[in-house]
Amino acid sequence: MQNPYxxxxxxxxxxxxxxxxxxxxxxxxxxxxxxxxxKYAYIPGQFGELSIYGKGESPIGIASSPTQKGYVEFTxxxxxxxxxxxxxxxxxxxxxxxxxxxxxxxxxxxxxxNIVIVGGGFAFTTLRSLINYMIFGDxxxxxxxxxxxxxxxxxxxxxxxxxxxxxxKRSDLNINVTVDKGDxxxxxxxxxxxxxxxxxxxxxxxxxxxxxxxxxMIRFTLPVFFDLGFSKENIITSLxxxxxxxxxxxxxxxxxxxxVCKDGPVxxxxxxxxLTPEY
Amino acid sequence: xxxxLIKKDxxxxxxxxxxxxxxxxxxxxxxxNVLFEPLQKDGEPFFAYLNSKNAPKNVFxxxxxxxxxxxxxxxxxxxxxxxxxxxxxxxxxxxxxxAHSFALLDKLFDxxxxxxxxxxxxxxxxTVISIACVKPPYASCFCTSVDGAPVASExxxxxxxxxxxxxxxxLVTPKGEKLAKYFGDAKADAAADTKKNEIAAKAIxxxxxxxxxxxxKPILDKNFDNPFWNTIHGKCLxxxxxxxxxxxxxxxxxxxxxxxxxxxxxxSWDSCMFxxxxxxxxxxxxxxxxxxxxxQRTMHKFKYYVDNFNAIACVGCGRCVMSCxxxxxxxxxxEDISKL
Numbered sequence: 001m002q003n004p005y006x007x008x009x010x011x012x013x014x015x016x017x018x019x020x021x022x023x024x025x026x027x028x029x030x031x032x033x034x035x036x037x038x039k040y041a042y043i044p045g046q047f048g049e050l051s052i053y054g055k056g057e058s059p060i061g062i063a064s065s066p067t068q069k070g071y072v073e074f075t076x077x078x079x080x081x082x083x084x085x086x087x088x089x090x091x092x093x094x095x096x097x098x099x100x101x102x103x104x105x106x107x108x109x110x111x112x113x114n115i116v117i118v119g120g121g122f123a124f125t126t127l128r129s130l131i132n133y134m135i136f137g138d139x140x141x142x143x144x145x146x147x148x149x150x151x152x153x154x155x156x157x158x159x160x161x162x163x164x165x166x167x168x169k170r171s172d173l174n175i176n177v178t179v180d181k182g183d184x185x186x187x188x189x190x191x192x193x194x195x196x197x198x199x200x201x202x203x204x205x206x207x208x209x210x211x212x213x214x215x216x217m218i219r220f221t222l223p224v225f226f227d228l229g230f231s232k233e234n235i236i237t238s239l240x241x242x243x244x245x246x247x248x249x250x251x252x253x254x255x256x257x258x259x260v261c262k263d264g265p266v267x268x269x270x271x272x273x274x275l276t277p278e279y
Numbered sequence: 280x281x282x283x284l285i286k287k288d289x290x291x292x293x294x295x296x297x298x299x300x301x302x303x304x305x306x307x308x309x310x311x312n313v314l315f316e317p318l319q320k321d322g323e324p325f326f327a328y329l330n331s332k333n334a335p336k337n338v339f340x341x342x343x344x345x346x347x348x349x350x351x352x353x354x355x356x357x358x359x360x361x362x363x364x365x366x367x368x369x370x371x372x373x374x375x376x377x378a379h380s381f382a383l384l385d386k387l388f389d390x391x392x393x394x395x396x397x398x399x400x401x402x403x404x405x406t407v408i409s410i411a412c413v414k415p416p417y418a419s420c421f422c423t424s425v426d427g428a429p430v431a432s433e434x435x436x437x438x439x440x441x442x443x444x445x446x447x448x449x450l451v452t453p454k455g456e457k458l459a460k461y462f463g464d465a466k467a468d469a470a471a472d473t474k475k476n477e478i479a480a481k482a483i484x485x486x487x488x489x490x491x492x493x494x495x496k497p498i499l500d501k502n503f504d505n506p507f508w509n510t511i512h513g514k515c516l517x518x519x520x521x522x523x524x525x526x527x528x529x530x531x532x533x534x535x536x537x538x539x540x541x542x543x544x545x546x547s548w549d550s551c552m553f554x555x556x557x558x559x560x561x562x563x564x565x566x567x568x569x570x571x572x573x574x575q576r577t578m579h580k581f582k583y584y585v586d587n588f589n590a591i592a593c594v595g596c597g598r599c600v601m602s603c604x605x606x607x608x609x610x611x612x613x614e615d616i617s618k619l
Contacts, residue, residue: 002394002396003361003363003396004393004394004395004396005346005347005396005397005533005544006347006358006361007358009357009358011354052355052356053349053355053356053357053358053535053542053544054349054356054535054537054542055535056533056534056535057533079560079561080560083560089355092354093354093355094352094354094355094356094357095355095356096358240559241557241559241565242556242557242558242559242560244531244532244533245531245533247393247395248387248390248393249387249388249393249395249529249531250530250531250532250533250546250549251529251530251531251549251551251579252530252549252551252556252557253557254575254579254583255565256503256578256583256586257582257583257586257587262392262393276503276578277503278503278565278566278571278575279565
C-alpha cells in the first residue's frame with residue numbers, strides 16, 4: 001500500500017521571481033530520486049501539496065506542462081506560513097512534494113475543439129500548463145484555434161513575461177494580453193479582462209472556454225460568454241478551497257457532496273450548478 | 280459461522296488472557312466514565328457498562344497521531360521515518376453502534392483510490408469484539424433509525440450476546456475465527472440461536488427513540504437555502520463536542536511540530552464546527568457563520584455521505600445528544616427537516 005501522505009523528496013532547482021512586487025515566484029523542483037518523476041506523471045490542471053517539513057503543506061496548482069521533462073514547476077504567491085517559508089528558500093534546498101492530486105483540465109473533451117483561455121492575475125498558472133501542453137509539438141494538431149486572453153492589474157504583475165513574448169510570435173496562437181492600467185513603457189492593450197473578452201468575441205462554434213481568475217473577474221466575465229452563446233457545459237473553471245490531506249479524507253474542502261481536492265478542482269459551470277454555492 | 284457458548288463470568292478472564300498476547304483495548308472504569316483503553320497487566324475490564332463515554336474510534340483514528348518524522352540537515356528539513364505502524368490488537372466489548380461506525384469509516388479511509396495507510400493498518404491488525412445491547416443502554420439510543428440494531432455484527436469480527444446464563448459467541452469473520460481458542464469448546468446449539476433471535480427482536484422493539492433519517496435525504500437535496508438553517512445554531516457554542524464524541528466524525532488537521540533539529544508531522548481531530556476549519560489564507564471563509572457549519576454537519580451525515588457512499592454517517596449512539604452543553608438535539612433537527 002502506497003502511503004499517500006508521504007511526500008516525494010525534491011530539491012529546489014531554480015527560483016524565478018515573476019513580478020515586480022517580488023511576492024510571486026516560480027519554483028522549479030527536481031526529484032531527488034529520478035524514478036519518482038515517472039510516479040509523478042501529471043495532467044495540466046492538477047495540483048500538488050508543497051511540503052516543507054516543520055512548516056506544513058500548501059496545495060498549489062502545477063504550472064509546468066508534462067511535456068517539460070526533468071522538473072515540475074509551481075508559481076506561488078507569498079501568503080501564509082508555508083508559502084513564506086518557501087519564498088525564503090534558496091536554490092539547492094530539500095523539501096517534499098505530494099501528488100499529483102485532483103482531476104485535471106478535461107483534455108479529451110477539449111480535443112478537436114477551439115479553445116478559449118481566459119486568465120486573470122495570479123490564477124494563470126494551471127492555464128499556462130495547459131497552453132504549453134497544447135502547443136507542444138504534435139499536440140498542437142489535436143486542438144483547433146487557441147485564443148488566450150490574459151490580464152493583470154499592471155504590466156509588472158504579468159506572469160511568465162518571456163513566454164508571453166514567445167507565444168505572441170506564433171501564428172497558431174491568438175494571444176491577447178491586457179493590463180488594467182499600463183505604465184510609461186507599456187504599449188499593449190489596456191482594459192479589464194471582461195471588456196477584452198467582449199472585444200475579442202471568440203466564437204462559440206465548437207468552442208470551450210477555460211476561465212480562471214479572481215472572483216470579481218469571473219463574475220463579470222461569465223455574462224460575456226453567456227452573451228456569446230457559450231453553454232454552461234462549455235465553460236470550465238477551477239476552484240480553490242482550504243485543504244489539508246488533498247485526498248478527500250480530512251473533510252474541509254467539500255462543496256456539497258464533492259471534494260474540491262479529489263473530485264475537482266476542475267468543474268464545468270454545468271457541474272457547479274448542481275453543487276451547493278458554498279465556496 | 281462458528282458459534283460457541285461461554286459462561287457470563289468468563290468474559291474478564293478471556294480479555295486478560297488475550298492481553299498476555301496482544302494489546303487489548305477494553306472498557307475501563309475511570310471515575311464516573313467508562314473509556315476504551317489498553318488493558319494493563321493489573322487492570323480490570325469493566326463489562327457492566329452502558330456505553331463508553333467516548334466513541335472508540337480513537338483505536339483506529341487516534342485523537343493525535345504521528346504521520347512521519349523529519350530531521351534537519353544542511354540542505355533543509357528532510358523526511359526521516361514513516362510512522363505508520365500498529366501492533367496486533369483486540370478491541371474488546373464495543374457496542375454494535377460503535378462497530379457499525381467502523382464499517383462506515385472504512386468506506387472513507389479504505390477507498391480504492393487514496394487508501395489511508397494509517398487507518399487501514401490499525402484496522403487490519405485489530406480484531407473487533409462487540410457485545411450486543413440486550414436492552415437499549417439509553418433513552419436517547421436510535422440505532423434502528425440509521426440502519427443499525429442493538430444486536431448486530433456489522434463492523435465486528437466477533438459478536439457476544441447475553442442469552443441468559445451464557446454469552447452466545449459468534450465468530451463472524453475469518454479474523455474473528457482466529458481467536459476461537461479463547462472461547463472454549465462449548466458449541467452453541469440451535470436453542471441458543473433461537474434465544475438470541477428472540478432477544479434481538481425484543482431489543483429492537485425496546486428502542487423507542489426514532490428519527491426519519493432516510494426520509495430527510497430527498498428534502499436535504501432540495502433545501503440548501505431553506506430559512507430553516509437559521510433556526511438551529513443560535514445557541515451553539517462551537518465547542519466541537521458533538522464532533523469529538525461522534526463515532527463517525529472523521530475530519531482532521533495536519534500540522535508540524537519541531538523540537539530542536541527534529542520534528543514530527545501529526546494529524547489530529549478537527550471539527551467542522553470551528554470557524555478556522557475552512558478559513559483560507561486570504562481571509563475568505565466559505566462557511567462564514569455557525570449556521571453554515573451546522574448545515575455542513577447535518578448535510579454531511581444525512582446527505583453527502585449518502586451521495587458518496589450510500590450510507591448515513593450516523594449510528595444512533597446518542598453521544599452528541601447527551602454531550603451537547605446547550606442541548607442541541609440532532610434527533611430534533613432531523614425531525615424538523617422531515618417537516619419542511
